[in-house]
Every structure is written in structure tokens, then in C-alpha cells.
Amino acid sequence: MRNPIGPLEFTRRGWVxxxxxxxFVFLYAPIVILIAFSxxxxxxxxxxxxxxxxxxxxxxxxxxLIEAFTNSIMIALISTVLSVILGGLLALGLYRFRFPGxxxxxxxxxxxxxxxxxxxxxxxxxxxxxxxxxxxxxWPLNLSQVIIxxxxxSFPFVAVVVRARMEGFDRSLEEASKDLGASEWQTFWNVxxxxxxxGLIAGALxxxxxxxxxxVITFFTSGPETITFPVKIYSMxxxxxxxxxxxxxxxxxxxxVLLTVIALKFQxxxxxxx
Amino acid sequence: MSNGVPIVRFENIEKSFGSFxxxxxxxxxxxxxxxxxxxGPSGCGKTTLLRMLAGFEHPTSGRVLIDGEDMAGIPPNKxxxxxxxxxxxxxxxxxxxxxxxxxxxxxxxPRGEIGPRVEDALRMVRxxxxxxxxxxxxxGGQRQRVALARALVKxxxxxxxxxxxxxxxKKLREDMQLELVRLQQEVGISFVIxxxxxxxxxxxxxxxxxxxxxxxxxxxxxxxLYEEPNCRFVADFIGEMNLFEGRMLSADGGQARLDLKGIxxxxxxxxxxxxxxxxxxxxPEKMRLYREEPELGWVRLPGKxxxxxxxxxxxxxxxxxxxxxxxxxxxxxxxxSRDEPYRTGTDCWVAFEPTDxxxxxx
Numbered sequence: 001m002r003n004p005i006g007p008l009e010f011t012r013r014g015w016v017x018x019x020x021x022x023x024f025v026f027l028y029a030p031i032v033i034l035i036a037f038s039x040x041x042x043x044x045x046x047x048x049x050x051x052x053x054x055x056x057x058x059x060x061x062x063x064x065l066i067e068a069f070t071n072s073i074m075i076a077l078i079s080t081v082l083s084v085i086l087g088g089l090l091a092l093g094l095y096r097f098r099f100p101g102x103x104x105x106x107x108x109x110x111x112x113x114x115x116x117x118x119x120x121x122x123x124x125x126x127x128x129x130x131x132x133x134x135x136x137x138x139w140p141l142n143l144s145q146v147i148i149x150x151x152x153x154s155f156p157f158v159a160v161v162v163r164a165r166m167e168g169f170d171r172s173l174e175e176a177s178k179d180l181g182a183s184e185w186q187t188f189w190n191v192x193x194x195x196x197x198x199g200l201i202a203g204a205l206x207x208x209x210x211x212x213x214x215x216v217i218t219f220f221t222s223g224p225e226t227i228t229f230p231v232k233i234y235s236m237x238x239x240x241x242x243x244x245x246x247x248x249x250x251x252x253x254x255x256x257v258l259l260t261v262i263a264l265k266f267q268x269x270x271x272x273x274x
Numbered sequence: 275m276s277n278g279v280p281i282v283r284f285e286n287i288e289k290s291f292g293s294f295x296x297x298x299x300x301x302x303x304x305x306x307x308x309x310x311x312x313x314g315p316s317g318c319g320k321t322t323l324l325r326m327l328a329g330f331e332h333p334t335s336g337r338v339l340i341d342g343e344d345m346a347g348i349p350p351n352k353x354x355x356x357x358x359x360x361x362x363x364x365x366x367x368x369x370x371x372x373x374x375x376x377x378x379x380x381x382x383x384p385r386g387e388i389g390p391r392v393e394d395a396l397r398m399v400r401x402x403x404x405x406x407x408x409x410x411x412x413x414g415g416q417r418q419r420v421a422l423a424r425a426l427v428k429x430x431x432x433x434x435x436x437x438x439x440x441x442x443x444k445k446l447r448e449d450m451q452l453e454l455v456r457l458q459q460e461v462g463i464s465f466v467i468x469x470x471x472x473x474x475x476x477x478x479x480x481x482x483x484x485x486x487x488x489x490x491x492x493x494x495x496x497x498x499l500y501e502e503p504n505c506r507f508v509a510d511f512i513g514e515m516n517l518f519e520g521r522m523l524s525a526d527g528g529q530a531r532l533d534l535k536g537i538x539x540x541x542x543x544x545x546x547x548x549x550x551x552x553x554x555x556x557x558p559e560k561m562r563l564y565r566e567e568p569e570l571g572w573v574r575l576p577g578k579x580x581x582x583x584x585x586x587x588x589x590x591x592x593x594x595x596x597x598x599x600x601x602x603x604x605x606x607x608x609x610x611s612r613d614e615p616y617r618t619g620t621d622c623w624v625a626f627e628p629t630d631x632x633x634x635x636x
Contacts, residue, residue, distance in 0.1 A: 032322070053381045063579075096325065132428075139617055170361055170363060172359045172361050172363040173363050173365060173366075174357055175328075175330055175350070175357075175359070175363065176357070176363035176421075176424075177365075177376070177380075177423075178349070179328055179329075179349040179350050179351070179355075179356055180351075180356065180376055180377030180380065180381075180425075180428065181351045181352075181377050181380050181381035182376075182377075182380040182381075182427065183351060183380075186380045190376070190380070191365060194367045195366075195367070268455045
């Protein structure tokens with residue numbers, strides 16, 4: 001005997017289930033197909049002719065693809081670290097202090113989120129040309145232009161996330177810490193930072209993802225020598241979409257999923273409660 | 275702690291926030307080993323005074339001395355006081371034990387000493403069984419105990435409590451009142467508590483300072499404050515009070531003759547020079563209710579019951595008198611009865627002995 005469906009038991013209604021299924025298919029079917037065809041024997045992503053892992057071998061032996069991949073990872077790591085530091089400090093400053101021009105800074109800080117990437121890309125290109133940014137530096141210094149570009153658009157995201165987190169912060173926690181004998185620095189390190197941690201991790205994940213798949217700004221700021229993964233894939237696709245591209249993309253997906261899982265491990269639910 | 279020096283001395287403290295004067299010329303001593311309450315309505319400056327002791331606010335003018343030492347320029351983390359915050363401010367990412375040990379750890383107490391001191395503090399507030407829990411797994415009362423243990427483990431010269439019981443429900447609040455008094459006697463340091471709840475202050479403190487609009491109006495033990503308020507505000511703020519306005523006609527030989535509006539001539543004890551406008555203040559429990567006019571030499575007022583507030587153990591009876599307006603009488607429900615004997619609309623007499631009244635001149 002089945003119980004009658006309660007008013008809030010949406011997932012037991014047939015049409016809701018159908019709707020959910022449609023949503024999932026819409027969201028994940030392209031990715032599933034991408035991964036499936038990376039194991040296809042045929043050169044074309046149209047007909048399934050048999051299983052193989054050759055394309056992974058090819059992708060991993062493709063020196064320029066590997067180089068692009070390492071560049072992307074390097075850029076993502078460095079720009080994430082810088083974005084988290086800058087964004088975290090900005091959020092803390094805006095939360096903690098009152099100073100003239102604060103509302104202006106508050107607005108201006110969010111500007112890179114709003115400005116179309118294409119404008120930011122052009123602006124950075126013009127800027128680098130104007131100041132005569134050195135080119136032809138050894139790796140990874142040759143990535144500095146791209147890294148700076150990525151920091152510019154991703155640190156506001158970190159700031160926004162951390163700021164939202166700080167809204168729920170009980171200031172008397174900091175007072176209690178000082179009252180108990182802690183210095184300003186000890187208070188920041190032992191009380192404020194642990195509270196910010198959830199926001200910082202979420203911000204870092206955002207920054208990392210934004211950096212890894214950014215195409216427009218990278219395209220404008222990278223010199224002729226430096227190729228990142230999205231740019232490389234784009235140039236490969238212009239010739240033809242081979243399963244090698246599928247294989248490379250699958251590796252990238254695995255990599256980001258792994259990062260997310262690790263980040264979530266750091267955010268044990270009991271530690272985030274404030 | 276040297277004898278004779280009060281643990282806290284406020285000297286002519288003023289504190290302004292912009293054009294608002296939060297504290298307006300307060301001079302006050304807190305004696306050693308006392309349970310001291312700062313009592314007043316919200317915005318009266320009591321919390322500002324407490325935060326000055328902790329070092330979170332600085333007086334605009336005047337001096338704060340703790341154990342005879344001027345606190346000017348000494349930051350919160352270097353003061354010999356600890357505070358229990360209104361929100362408890364228990365660190366959410368630390369266990370109970372880590373919370374209690376925090377103050378010792380950051381001030382560089384040797385590791386070997388921290389463990390036993392933390393255990394002692396936990397035992398004192400009866401939280402041994404919860405030492406390894408995170409605060410989100412504790413009740414409000416338990417979190418409060420963590421905040422207490424965390425402050426007391428530092429062995430301060432003075433413990434500050436900012437409205438510590440306001441977030442607890444009634445039953446728990448009453449338990450905690452007794453607990454705080456026990457703790458104060460056990461550790462033998464002064465507790466300074468800020469509260470707007472007069473019952474809390476009366477039941478816990480040995481000395482109460484009543485504040486209003488940034489000024490201290492009266493500092494006295496609970497009994498004196500209740501029975502000998504020095505002004506209308508204190509009389510009205512502490513408990514309920516019936517005020518009968520009038521004039522003082524003459525005063526000599528320890529007696530004064532008052533002419534009260536609607537009542538007439540009344541003789542009361544009075545040791546001070548004569549003044550003109552006065553009020554006679556009488557507590558509701560010092561007034562009696564009668565069905566018929568009583569055969570007494572007391573002040574008697576006929577009236578009609580306007581409203582009754584029933585509390586179980588007693589009832590507040592509001593009587594509309596024809597001569598002196600509305601008065602409140604407290605009736606103890608001493609015998610078990612099925613019905614309130616003085617229901618709304620009942621004709622009755624209110625009587626009180628003039629010597630139970632307090633003469634207030636301002």
C-alpha cells in the first residue's frame with residue numbers, strides 16, 4: 001500500500017519527476033556525449049564504431065596541447081591565490097572600516113563583474129601595449145599578462161562571496177578574543193579568518209573555474225607564444241573536432257571535479273556554522 | 275588587591291557619541307568582592323560604562339581606575355578584566371575546551387598549565403561532560419556557561435557581564451541567577467552586571483546603581499533601593515509605585531505635615547528641612563483592600579475595581595478611586611479560592627498607613 005502523496009512531497013509526483021529528468025538531460029547530455037565519443041574509434045564525432053583509448057594517448061603525447069594545459073593550470077593557480085588574497089582583503093576592509101568614499105569603492109570594486117569581457121580584454125591589451133609590458137620572458141613569467149588579466153576579473157567575485165559571508169559575523173567574537181588577551185593579529189588569525197574560510201574557499205573555486213575556462217581575456221592578453229587550454233582547443237576545433245579534443249576536454253572536466261571535491265572536503269559542515 | 279581601594283573607580287566620566295551624551299558625569303565606586311549591578315532603561319549609558327571597563331570605549335573626559343590603576347591607553351587585551359557578552363560570543367569553530375583554553379593560549383600561559391586550569395573552570399560551571407562538543411551542539415544556557423568559564427579561567431580581578439540572562443527563558447534565567455551568585459562567592463572577585471531587569475538586579479546584586487540618561491541617580495543595596503528610593507525615577511523604575519502628589523505644609527521634630535491632592539492632611543516621618551512640592555509614594559503591597567470602610571486610623575479611599583491582573587501567587591488590583599485617581603494594590607492569594615474576590619466593578623476601599631509611604635521631593 002502506498003501512502004497518499006503529501007502536499008510537499010513534490011518528488012513523488014509523476015510530472016515533477018519527468019520535468020526533473022528533462023532538466024538533467026538538457027544539462028548533462030552534451031557532456032555525456034563528449035565523454036562517450038572520446039572513446040570512439042572513428043575520427044568523427046558522428047557514428048560510434050568501437051571502443052578505444054587511443055585518443056587519450058594522442059592527447060597526452062601532443063606536446064603543444066600539454067603545454068597549453070600546463071599554462072592554464074599555472075595561470076589558474078597563481079591568479080586564484082592572488083584573487084583570494086586581494087578579494088579577501090577587500091571584503092574585510094569594506095566590512096570592517098568606515099571611510100570616506102566607501103560606497104564608491106564598493107561600487108567600483110564590483111565593476112569588473114559587470115563590464116563585458118571583451119571590453120576588459122581590449123582595455124588590457126591597450127594597457128600592456130602602452131606601458132610596454134616586457135615580452136619573451138622565461139616561463140612562467142611570460143604568463144604574467146594573462147594572470148593579471150584573470151586576477152582583475154576574478155577577485156571581485158571572491159570579494160562579493162566573502163563579503164556576503166561576513167554579513168553574518170558577530171563582531172563581539174572579535175571583542176571577546178581581545179578581551180581574552182589576544183592581540184589584533186591573533187584575533188584575525190584565530191577568530192576572523194576561520195570564519196571567513198568558507199567564503200574564501202567558495203571564492204577560490206569560483207576564481208579557479210573562471211580562470212580555467214576564460215577565453216576572451218586570455219585571447220587578448222596572451223602574447224603570440226603563450227597558448228592556454230581554451231585557446232588551444234579553439235584552434236584545434238577550427239580545423240576539425242577530433243576525439244582528441246574530446247579526450248582533452250574530459251581530462252579537464254575530471255580535473256575540475258576533483259578540485260571541487262577537495263574544496264568541499266575542507267568545508268566540513270560543522271565548521272561553517274556561525 | 276589592597277584593602278580600602280575600590281576595585282573600580284569612575285571619576286567624572288563623560289562620553290559623547292556625536293551630539294549624544296551617553297554618559298554624563300558619572301562618579302562611582304565598585305567595592306571589592308561585590309556583586310554590582312548597573313540598572314537602567316535601554317540607552318541610559320550602563321553598557322557604555324561596562325565597555326569602558328573592558329576597554330572597548332574610551333571616556334571623552336574623566337578617569338577609569340581598576341584596582342587603583344588608571345586604565346587610559348590600556349587596550350582590552352592588557353586589562354585585568356574579562357567579559358561575558360550578551361550574545362555569549364562563543365567561538366563557533368572551537369570545541370568547548372578550546373574556547374575555554376583560548377584566553378590562556380593567546381596570552382602565552384605554558385601548555386602544561388592550561389590543561390588543568392581549563393578542567394577546573396569546566397568543573398566550576400559543570401560542563402565537564404561537554405568539553406569536546408562544538409558550540410552548535412549546546413543549548414543557550416550551556417553556551418552561557420562556556421562564556422563564563424572562558425572568562426573566569428583567566429582569573430580576572432573583575433568579571434563584566436553584559437545582560438547575560440536576557441536570551442534565556444524564565445526558568446533557566448532564575449537558575450542562572452542563583453548560579454551566578456554562587457560563582458561570585460566561590461571565586462571571590464567583583465562581578466559587574468549590566469541589566470535592564472530590576473528583578474534580576476534585586477535578586478542578585480549586593481549593590482545597585484540606578485542610571486537614567488547618562489547619570490547615576492542612586493547607589494544602594496537592594497533593600498534600601500526598594501524601600502528608600504531617593505527620587506521619583508528610582509521609585510517608579512524599581513517595582514510598582516503609587517504616587518500621591520501634594521505639598522509639604524510644615525516640618526519639625528522628625529515629622530512633616532503633607533497636604534495631598536484628594537486625600538487631605540497626612541503626617542509622615544521626615545528628618546530633613548521642609549520643601550514645597552512633594553509626592554507620597556506607596557508600594558502596592560503596602561496597601562490593603564477592604565469591602566467595607568475599615569475602622570482604622572489610616573488613609574482610606576473609596577473606589578471601584580477597574581482591572582485585575584492575576585499572577586497565581588498574587589493579583590494586581592487596579593482601583594479607580596474618586597479622590598486620588600487610579601491606584602495599584604497587590605493582593606496575596608493566601609487562601610485557596612475558586613474565584614477572584616475583587617472582580618472588575620466591585621466597590622471597595624483602599625487603605626494604607628502613611629508611615630509606609632516614602633516622601634519624594636524630586
